[in-house]
Amino acid sequence: MTDTAPLPQVWPTLRARDAPALIRFLVDVVGFEETVVHADGDVVSHAQLSWPLGGGVMLGSARAADEQDDWPLRPGSFGAYVVTDDPDGLFKRVSAAGAEVTMQLRDTDYGSRDFAIRDPEGNRWSFGTYRGEPRG
Numbered sequence: 594m595t596d597t598a599p600l601p602q603v604w605p606t607l608r609a610r611d612a613p614a615l616i617r618f619l620v621d622v623v624g625f626e627e628t629v630v631h632a633d634g635d636v637v638s639h640a641q642l643s644w645p646l647g648g649g650v651m652l653g654s655a656r657a658a659d660e661q662d663d664w665p666l667r668p669g670s671f672g673a674y675v676v677t678d679d680p681d682g683l684f685k686r687v688s689a690a691g692a693e694v695t696m697q698l699r700d701t702d703y704g705s706r707d708f709a710i711r712d713p714e715g716n717r718w719s720f721g722t723y724r725g726e727p728r729g
């Protein structure tokens with residue numbers, strides 16, 4: 594992706610009980626890039642983590658029910674598929690770091706090489722080489 598490439602138009606979002614720890618896991622273990630984190634101590638109001646191949650996620654700290662804004666997301670209820678060019682290397686790295694593997698590395702019948710993990714918050718992440726079908 595070049596610096597002049599258009600930004601992705603879909604940004605999955607999630608909330609975390611311990612947003613700083615989730616950010617560290619996604620950056621240090623999984624390989625997201627920390628683009629920006631707006632925080633006051635351990636309370637993250639907004640974080641953008643970019644995926645090296647494009648796209649990314651936004652996240653923030655979960656808030657008490659009386660402080661919840663109009664975006665009531667429960668921690669641990671998120672799921673995403675992330676494209677990677679090196680599923681074997683990524684699987685090795687997240688496994689060595691102790692990530693909970695929910696689906697072992699495998700080849701699919703549609704030509705992808707995939708695996709899945711659960712992050713420390715309980716969110717589910719699937720990684721693979723499948724880039725989707727071309728638009729018609």
